[in-house]
Amino acid sequence: MKNLRRALKMTLKYKWSMIGSFVCSLLVAVLWGANMGSVYPFIELVMQKKTLHNWVDERTEESQLRIEEHKLHIAELESNIANEKDGDLANLEAKIDIATSELESEEYRKSWTDWIAPGIKKWAPTSAFATLGWLMGAMFFATFVRGLFLMGNMVLVARVGQRTVLDMQNDAFRNVLDMEVSELGVRGTGDLVSRIRGETGAIGQAISILFGKSVREPLKMIVCLTGAAVLNWRLLLLSMLICPVAGYLMVMLAKLTKRANKKAVEESANLLNRLYQALTYLRVVKAFTNEPNERQRFKNIADDVYKKGIKMAWYNSLSRINSELLGVGMISLSVLVGGYLVINETCFLGRIRMSSTVMDFGTLITFFAFLIGVADPLRKMADIYNTIQGGVVAADRVFPLIDQKPSVASPANPKTIARGELDVAIKDVRFSYEEGNEILKGVDVSIPAGTSLAIIGPNGCGKSTLINLIPRFFDVGGGGIEIGGHDIRDYDVRELRQRIGYVTQMTMLFNDTIAENIAYGNESATTDQIRAAAIQAHAHDFIEALDESYDSQIGEHGGKLSGGQRQRLSLARAILKDPEILILDEATSQIDPESEQLIHETLAEFIKGRTTVMITHRLSTLDLVDRILMMDGGKVIDCGTHNELLARCPAYQRMRNFGLDEVA
Numbered sequence: 001m002k003n004l005r006r007a008l009k010m011t012l013k014y015k016w017s018m019i020g021s022f023v024c025s026l027l028v029a030v031l032w033g034a035n036m037g038s039v040y041p042f043i044e045l046v047m048q049k050k051t052l053h054n055w056v057d058e059r060t061e062e063s064q065l066r067i068e069e070h071k072l073h074i075a076e077l078e079s080n081i082a083n084e085k086d087g088d089l090a091n092l093e094a095k096i097d098i099a100t101s102e103l104e105s106e107e108y109r110k111s112w113t114d115w116i117a118p119g120i121k122k123w124a125p126t127s128a129f130a131t132l133g134w135l136m137g138a139m140f141f142a143t144f145v146r147g148l149f150l151m152g153n154m155v156l157v158a159r160v161g162q163r164t165v166l167d168m169q170n171d172a173f174r175n176v177l178d179m180e181v182s183e184l185g186v187r188g189t190g191d192l193v194s195r196i197r198g199e200t201g202a203i204g205q206a207i208s209i210l211f212g213k214s215v216r217e218p219l220k221m222i223v224c225l226t227g228a229a230v231l232n233w234r235l236l237l238l239s240m241l242i243c244p245v246a247g248y249l250m251v252m253l254a255k256l257t258k259r260a261n262k263k264a265v266e267e268s269a270n271l272l273n274r275l276y277q278a279l280t281y282l283r284v285v286k287a288f289t290n291e292p293n294e295r296q297r298f299k300n301i302a303d304d305v306y307k308k309g310i311k312m313a314w315y316n317s318l319s320r321i322n323s324e325l326l327g328v329g330m331i332s333l334s335v336l337v338g339g340y341l342v343i344n345e346t347c348f349l350g351r352i353r354m355s356s357t358v359m360d361f362g363t364l365i366t367f368f369a370f371l372i373g374v375a376d377p378l379r380k381m382a383d384i385y386n387t388i389q390g391g392v393v394a395a396d397r398v399f400p401l402i403d404q405k406p407s408v409a410s411p412a413n414p415k416t417i418a419r420g421e422l423d424v425a426i427k428d429v430r431f432s433y434e435e436g437n438e439i440l441k442g443v444d445v446s447i448p449a450g451t452s453l454a455i456i457g458p459n460g461c462g463k464s465t466l467i468n469l470i471p472r473f474f475d476v477g478g479g480g481i482e483i484g485g486h487d488i489r490d491y492d493v494r495e496l497r498q499r500i501g502y503v504t505q506m507t508m509l510f511n512d513t514i515a516e517n518i519a520y521g522n523e524s525a526t527t528d529q530i531r532a533a534a535i536q537a538h539a540h541d542f543i544e545a546l547d548e549s550y551d552s553q554i555g556e557h558g559g560k561l562s563g564g565q566r567q568r569l570s571l572a573r574a575i576l577k578d579p580e581i582l583i584l585d586e587a588t589s590q591i592d593p594e595s596e597q598l599i600h601e602t603l604a605e606f607i608k609g610r611t612t613v614m615i616t617h618r619l620s621t622l623d624l625v626d627r628i629l630m631m632d633g634g635k636v637i638d639c640g641t642h643n644e645l646l647a648r649c650p651a652y653q654r655m656r657n658f659g660l661d662e663v664a
Contacts, residue, residue, distance in 0.1 A: 045131055235341075257316070264308035331371050
């Protein structure tokens, strides 16, 4: 509940919408009670072919007669006090108190009638049918106005809820982008999407319910309960004897609902995660004819989601039954006791006083109408509680995501990175993804400004891990990396990454146009600059061959292009960025042989005067670099030029003899 309260605090930004929604809820409740109270004139007037003029005259006369009767009765009781013995004196005094109370109630009733009489005499219709028409018109108008206020309430509440959801989604997404890359693998894409989109939506529903139904429906109940209390507060208290039992059951069901809701949300996130993985790697699924296994995995998780959903449905139905029984129980008690009072024309149930004056049929029916007016909001309250419980569970999943602090963060007072060519110094760097399993074991290498270095070695030796440490996708576990003479942890993370170009083996393209993908991260680039970068990456010819050229949509992950075309777009993106430091992780691995020489010529020109670090499995790519770093088992085996390694490094000699791919 603590996290949901945090979400509610976020709604204070939209306080005027909240105030407006509350005013609308209050007016809806008042008009709801007025509709319930309209039963009385219908019973007292229309059913007896009377007008309001007749009713007010009869009521005034009836009240006057009862007042006189009560006064005579009190006078008689007081005259008997002097003749009574001590034992009966207390009884007489009690009777006088009761009679005095009845007199005061009747006098209040008459004063209220006298207050409304002038208005009725002046404005009310003088025929029974006209009175019926006036009554129906008033009900229709009141319902119409109530509908307008209800609409205003719903729109204002929706605005508060949706704006708060948008704020939470922006906060969560902002924090996800600041996470380490490894977090995506730990949590899973589906889980993160579920939290950002699904769970925030559940919180939004809870907020809308809290400021909508949970305000509007209790106000409607309060108005109707007030109306019933005005008619007979004693009978109302008797009718509510069943409430404690229903309340206890509601609390118990709420605990079960919250527990089941939490499990249902977690299973839904697992289902979404499985779905994302299967669709993202659909080609792999088909290539390995693994569709049956994927279907079975999806079915198993979907079955778990179904079971949790059914359990939720059971608890929701029990909550609904509990609310229905509470409403019916209240009405049943009031019907039994109220019917007894009216039929026997008495104010007492046994020795218990149940009303100030004898209730008539019209008053009793109006009392029942107010209780029915309570029952409908009470029924809706069951749904309110379940939705709020869903919001509580969702908030417990969303706010930890918002609160999570990234371990890779900028310092409070970052240093400014110098302009121009930058050197890179990797000093005794150690790193491990898991404690006790060190991937890098004291790597040392210097890359002078404007020079290039190729990193080679067998798979799993730590090549990709090492280059991912340079832009601080992770932070080193020991040692340090310096750029421009300062530890990279002294720089602002955004500024550091803006100075680094990064091209990976796995092309990362967005479902957008070719121009937008090339200019990604450099939105101010002109059309000519985008075209020049594409020409330099030898991508211009195939782009121009497309129907919409640079405005062509490339599909999800660039699925409408070949592997080589996607890789050339990635190179064009890096060329357009024009970074001081360039990182290439198998950047030419998917280039077709025909264009490989052209790409090599482009890279040879592009990396001149630019500090470059590359991982490659191709012997031909080594001709582009100044030095080669040989790694194995997370350590540096040797580092030098091609000729130096060929002369002194056995591993490099084997690579030249058998091919770099054999060594890797």
